[in-house]
Structures are given as C-alpha cells and as structure tokens.
Amino acid sequence: MEAEIETNGRYRKGFLGKFDRHQLERSKALVLLYQWLEDSLREGKGVPERTYIIAMKSTGMEPPSVEIHHDNINGLQSDKNNSPLKKQLKLSPKPSRNSGAGHDVEQRSSSIASGSDLQTLRSYCPPSLDTKNETVINSSSTSLYSPPDLNDNVTEIFKRLVDIYRALGEDRRSFSYYKAVQVIEKFPFKIENSDQIKDLPGVGKSLKDHIHNEKVRTITLFGEVWGIGPATALRLYEKGHRNLDELKNEDTLTQAQRIGLKFFDDIKTRIPHHEVREMEQLVQKVGEQVLPGVDILCGGSYRRGKETCGDMDFIITHPDGRSHIGFLPKFVKCLKDINFLREDLMFSLHSDEVTDSGVDTFFGLCTFPGRELRHRIDLKVYPRELYSFVLIHWTGNDVLNRRLRILADSKGYRLDDKGLFPAVKGSSSNKGFKASASLKFQTEKEVFDFLGFPWLEPHERNL
Numbered sequence: 001m002e003a004e005i006e007t008n009g010r011y012r013k014g015f016l017g018k019f020d021r022h023q024l025e026r027s028k029a030l031v032l033l034y035q036w037l038e039d040s041l042r043e044g045k046g047v048p049e050r051t052y053i054i055a056m057k058s059t060g061m062e063p064p065s066v067e068i069h070h071d072n073i074n075g076l077q078s079d080k081n082n083s084p085l086k087k088q089l090k091l092s093p094k095p096s097r098n099s100g101a102g103h104d105v106e107q108r109s110s111s112i113a114s115g116s117d118l119q120t121l122r123s124y125c126p127p128s129l130d131t132k133n134e135t136v137i138n139s140s141s142t143s144l145y146s147p148p149d150l151n152d153n154v155t156e157i158f159k160r161l162v163d164i165y166r167a168l169g170e171d172r173r174s175f176s177y178y179k180a181v182q183v184i185e186k187f188p189f190k191i192e193n194s195d196q197i198k199d200l201p202g203v204g205k206s207l208k209d210h211i212h213n214e215k216v217r218t219i220t221l222f223g224e225v226w227g228i229g230p231a232t233a234l235r236l237y238e239k240g241h242r243n244l245d246e247l248k249n250e251d252t253l254t255q256a257q258r259i260g261l262k263f264f265d266d267i268k269t270r271i272p273h274h275e276v277r278e279m280e281q282l283v284q285k286v287g288e289q290v291l292p293g294v295d296i297l298c299g300g301s302y303r304r305g306k307e308t309c310g311d312m313d314f315i316i317t318h319p320d321g322r323s324h325i326g327f328l329p330k331f332v333k334c335l336k337d338i339n340f341l342r343e344d345l346m347f348s349l350h351s352d353e354v355t356d357s358g359v360d361t362f363f364g365l366c367t368f369p370g371r372e373l374r375h376r377i378d379l380k381v382y383p384r385e386l387y388s389f390v391l392i393h394w395t396g397n398d399v400l401n402r403r404l405r406i407l408a409d410s411k412g413y414r415l416d417d418k419g420l421f422p423a424v425k426g427s428s429s430n431k432g433f434k435a436s437a438s439l440k441f442q443t444e445k446e447v448f449d450f451l452g453f454p455w456l457e458p459h460e461r462n463l
C-alpha cells in the first residue's frame with residue numbers, strides 16, 4: 001500500500017525543510033519512517049526497510065513532496081478519505097523521541113541529518129527489496145544506490161558481530177553494530193584511522209578501538225615482511241592495504257620486499273636444529289673449497305643450542321687476517337651453483353675498503369637440499385681482528401647483548417659488533433666513541449673478562 005504525505009509545515013522544518021531536493025538527490029539516501037527505528041528497537045534488530053521507505057518526488061525547486069511505501073502504518077494517522085492504494089496522510093505532530101539507541105543513529109558524514117519525525121539511515125536497498133516497490137522508487141528521484149563498500153573489511157566483521165550478539169541475546173549491542181554498519185557502508189572514503197570517525201555518533205567506541213587495533217595489527221604484520229620497516233608499513237597501511245595479498249599488487253615495493261612477501265610463510269617456518277647443522281656442514285665444505293682455512297660457523301640461536309632456529313646467521317673470517325677479502329662473491333656464486341642459495345635480498349661488499357671495518361654481507365634465501373621451502377640466511381664476512389666481537393654480537397641473545405653494552409657504557413666504552421671503543425675525552429656522542437680505535441681481543445672470553453661479566457658458554461646465553 002502506498003500513500004502520499006501532505007508535507008505540513010512542521011514536517012518540512014523538522015527534516016525535509018533543511019534540505020533542497022538536489023541535496024537529497026546527491027545524498028542518494030533512502031528516507032525511512034521513524035516507525036522503522038521504533039520497530040527495529042522493539043524487535044532488537046533492524047527490520048527490513050522496504051515497507052518504511054519514503055520516496056521523493058522531483059518538483060523543480062519546490063521542497064520535495066513525499067511518497068511513503070508502508071504497509072504497516074502504525075503510528076501514522078491516515079485520512080479517512082483516501083483510497084486504500086493512495087492515502088493522503090498527515091503526519092501527526094509527535095513528541096520528540098530520543099529512545100536510547102535511536103538517538104545516535106544520526107550521522108553527519110554524508111549530508112544526511114536526522115529529524116525528530118524521521119530518521120535517515122540507509123543509502124542502499126537491501127536484497128529483500130520487492131520488485132513491486134522498485135518501479136515506484138526508481139520513478140522518483142531516490143534511486144537504488146549500491147555504493148562500493150570501501151570499508152568492507154570492517155563492515156564484514158561487524159555484520160558477523162550483529163549475528164553473534166543477537167544469538168547471545170545482547171540485542172542492544174547487536175543493534176549498535178547494525179547501526180554502525182549502516183553508517184560505515186556509506187562512507188565515500190576508506191577509514192584509515194579512528195580520528196576520521198571520532199566525532200560520528202552511531203559509531204561507537206568499539207569501532208574506534210577496532211580500527212585502532214586493526215591499524216596496529218596491520219602495521220605489525222607488514223613489518224614482518226623482510227625489508228619492510230615501520231615507516232614503510234605505515235605508508236602501505238595509509239595507502240589502504242590491509243593484508244599481504246593486497247601488498248602483492250603494490251608497485252612501490254623493492255625487489256627484496258617482494259621476495260620477502262612471496263616467501264612470507266616459508267621464512268616464518270622455523271628450522272630444526274639438526275637441519276641447520278647439516279646446512280652448516282654443507283656451507284663449511286663449500287667454503288673450504290673456495291678458500292682453504294676459512295672459518296665458518298653458524299651463530300644466533302643455533303649456536304646457543306636452540307631446538308629450532310628462525311634463520312641462519314653465518315659468521316665468516318680467515319685466520320690470516322686478509323684472505324677474507326674478496327671471498328664472499330665467489331662463495332655466494334658456488335652456493336648458488338649447487339642450488340643452495342636461491343634468492344638475494346641484500347648484497348653489500350666492503351671488505352676491500354678501509355671504512356666500515358671492511359665487512360661483506362649477503363642476506364638471502366636458501367633451501368635444504370632437495371626441498372623448496374625457503375629459509376633466511378645471512379653470511380657475514382669480517383676481518384679476523386673483529387672476530388671476538390662478531391661472535392658475541394651474532395650469537396646473542398639480544399638480552400645478553402644489551403647487558404654487555406650497558407656494562408661497557410658504565411665503564412666508559414662503547415661495544416658493538418665491530419669492537420670495544422674507549423670514550424674519547426670531551427665527547428659523549430657515538431661519533432666520539434667511534435673516533436677512537438677498538439681494543440683488541442682474540443677471544444670472546446677475553447671480552448667478557450675485560451668487562452667483568454661472568455663467562456657464559458654459548459648455550460648459556462639464552463637469557
């Protein structure tokens with residue numbers, strides 16, 4: 001049954017009077033009877049809108065006249081003279097209703113306002129909309145409108161929460177998520193931080209928390225991709241990416257980040273200790289062929305005796321103090337030839353330079369012989385004189401390293417993977433420390449002793 005409202009003065013002032021027809025057209029909103037809200041609150045869920053829709057008629061510059069499609073005209077006074085099909089209705093002045101949840105249905109983000117008689121809620125028609133109403137609605141200036149839901153990552157979760165809370169009997173909470181979905185689905189932009197919606201009523205604290213948590217979770221996830229640091233992770237989040245699949249289409253990623261992404265799951269798979277031992281033996285054997293006498297050992301969690309390792313941290317030097325120079329490129333080539341090294345992430349060569357203490361580094365991915373599962377591998381080549389510091393640093397763990405650094409600081413030294421530097425008088429900056437030459441120690445134990453830290457075997461360093 002349909003009826004036409006006689007737009008009385010109060011009605012125009014209350015809601016439609018605030019907007020011209022073009023504004024309403026632009027908003028592409030459906031205007032619903034306030035009754036929809038009351039019924040929804042009574043039911044504890046959003047009731048189908050189709051019988052509550054008010055359609056606008058284009059009438060030039062005049063305030064819009066209104067058609068109502070409403071079989072259930074409870075709460076509206078009908079004019080006795082109307083035919084059953086087209087009733088002339090007058091809206092009875094009703095007391096203003098601010099019934100709890102209904103109060104914050106109002107939303108300001110999309111040029112739709114709430115009035116005391118009517119609440120506007122949706123900008124799309126639900127799938128249950130009958131075709132018999134479609135003709136009427138389409139002939140008016142309010143068209144069916146299905147905006148792209150730019151925030152479906154949020155609304156999909158919220159829709160689930162609507163059902164979950166309803167099933168739990170928490171109708172009020174269920175309804176507040178329902179309302180939030182209605183509001184968020186209409187956003188013409190992707191929500192990226194909670195500040196964008198902090199002033200929106202109808203979108204509760206839960207959503208703000210949710211978005212904040214989502215941001216933290218997403219940035220943390222992106223930061224787990226090799227080569228993506230916090231700043232890049234934040235930039236990618238702000239570009240709208242929300243999961244790793246979406247990142248695959250991101251053309252600003254470096255080649256190394258792409259590899260990190262492609263083998264994300266592989267890299268996260270920890271390697272059993274005994275497999276690392278086998279790969280260490282393989283790497284040592286190839287190293288000996290390339291450069292007899294070369295010292296190669298796997299540090300990190302493997303050297304500390306952990307059952308599984310996140311990656312392999314190879315530390316390489318040569319006892320003669322010079323043959324390490326130029327070793328790494330040849331070594332990497334051989335390891336690639338036997339299909340052990342598979343992808344490069346970073347290759348940095350400085351062993352023939354005086355600066356940077358002559359360190360060569362290869363970061364990449366390797367596979368256990370006969371397998372395709374990728375593992376992270378680091379090869380670091382240092383001059384022999386730095387070996388004691390290198391072993392301590394790359395064996396860890398990070399807690400021990402921090403303690404040793406603090407201890408060194410307290411004694412007026414700076415400790416890192418390239419030495420132990422006495423503080424330069426008159427300067428407390430890192431630069432001041434670096435300007436001095438490192439003390440020389442042959443073994444890890446000498447460093448521990450010098451600092452006065454009790455000696456710990458590698459397997460005792462899991463602090």
Ligand SMILES: Nc1ccn([C@H]2C[C@H](O)[C@@H](COP(=O)(O)OP(=O)(O)OP(=O)(O)O)O2)c(=O)n1
Pocket residue numbers: 299300301302308309310311312313393394395396397398401402
């Ligand atoms: N922020 C960091 C990172 C690393 N390290 C040192 C201590 C680590 O033990 C060593 C190797 O770094 P890894 O990240 O490879 O850590 P682990 O080898 O200890 O553990 P995992 O099994 O996760 O590789 O380098 C450090 O002092 N501080």
Ligand SMILES: [Mn+2]
Pocket residue numbers: 299300301302309310311312313
């Ligand atoms: Mn490691």
